Amino acid sequence: MSEKALLVATGLVRAFGGFRAVDEVDLTVTEGTIHSVIGPNGAGKTTLFRLLTGILRPTSGTLEFDGAQIGGKPPDMVARLGLAQAFQTTNIFPRMSVLESVRAALVSRHHRTRDMFSWFHTRLTGEAMDMIDRVGLTEFADEESQTLSHGDQRALEVALALAVQPRLLLLDEPTAGMSPFESQRMVSLVRALSRDMGLTVILSEHDMDTVFGISDEVTVMHQGKVIADGPAAEVRANDEVMSIYLGSEA
Ligand SMILES: Nc1ncnc2c1ncn2[C@@H]1O[C@H](COP(=O)(O)OP(=O)(O)OP(=O)(O)O)[C@@H](O)[C@H]1O
Ligand SMILES: [Mg+2]
CATH class of the missing domain: 3.40.50.300 (P-loop containing nucleotide triphosphate hydrolases)
Structure with a gap:
């Protein structure tokens, strides 16, 4: 696997009025990896994805895809870049x-x-x-x-x-509303796309078994900020991360 950074977000902010849905997010996605963005409801995952695809313009911060600045570029141009x-x-x-x-x-x-x-x-x-x-x-x-x-x-x-x-595919809750059998098939599909096409994948997902079963890297968001980031096994062993999840389940 190459170690090339395909996508790099630096200090990414998206405010709605005075509220920062995405707040100074740094994110590096390595080419060829499956990278999950997780976090409780309202953490800012979907807003982050909309910034990445150009549906939303960043309030501030930079966004680089394969060496090109894409922050604020229209979605069709971002899609054409891959x-x-x-x-x-x-x-x-x-x-x-x-x-x-x-x-x-x-x-x-x-x-x-x-x-x-x-x-x-x-x-x-x-x-x-x-x-x-x-x-x-x-x-x-x-x-x-x-x-x-x-x-x-x-x-x-x-x-x-x-x-x-595309070289990078974003999947916001790919298994939402699926039966366990369907979810498993989606997971197998994502793995196969990554393995056979060398596709880089960023996904958000609420089911932790799915997240840790599929991801190389995991970024954890909470209230718009990144609170943990790294190889899946390390993030899984992070007490703060787990307490946020246990807290939101309780
Ligand atoms: N267009 C908007 N205008 C105002 N507030 C917004 C807008 N879009 C999102 N928000 C707010 O930003 C916060 C983050 O929302 P977002 O949808 O990004 O969260 P999420 O992590 O995807 O949550 P979920 O897990 O429920 O999908 C929420 O408080 C949401 O209400
Ligand atoms: Mg969402």
Whole structure:
């Protein structure tokens, strides 16, 4: 695994009025790792993700992705540079089939809508089927997206996010609302994307077994600030972190 810092946030702040939802956050994400951002409800995880993808502008601080300053840049530009988020920037069209949906996402990447030569069409279908296969939906390729189970719809959303060929994929609560079986499949999918495509993944997740089962690195947020950060095993052994979780469960 390389030790290259793919994403570096320094002193990142996002205020809403006088309230700092993200408060002087420093974050370094190493290329090829699975990096979780955890913390109780309202800790600032989703706000941090919105800053990373350009949906929100930072109030202050800097944000560097692969050497480029991306703080305050619009989401489409950030996505083109290779930082994409599933479940948010992409939408499932309920009446489209799985294959049509992924093909449409690929077309928008290629910026080709007018000259749909047959060779291009064939290539796109092949590429789409590869992606559908990666997320485990091959048998549903011709089904309408709306007929898929919740877990399969989320897998489709991951495929749609992959269409821009990201180097870094953000997943905000990828297992939310899933059965234990579906959650396990999502975890396996994230692992496979990391291993087979070398994708760097940042995810937020409330289930601690999932977090510590999947993550290389963990950043813990509380009230907008980073209170702990490091290899998953070290963070797990951190008493302050555990007391915050036990406190919020009690
Ligand atoms: N657009 C907004 N305007 C005002 N306050 C906001 C806005 N977005 C988020 N907040 C506040 O910022 C804080 C952090 O919210 P955020 O959604 O980032 O937390 P989170 O860690 O993702 O929580 P959860 O685990 O519940 O998803 C919360 O107090 C929230 O109410
Ligand atoms: Mg959130």
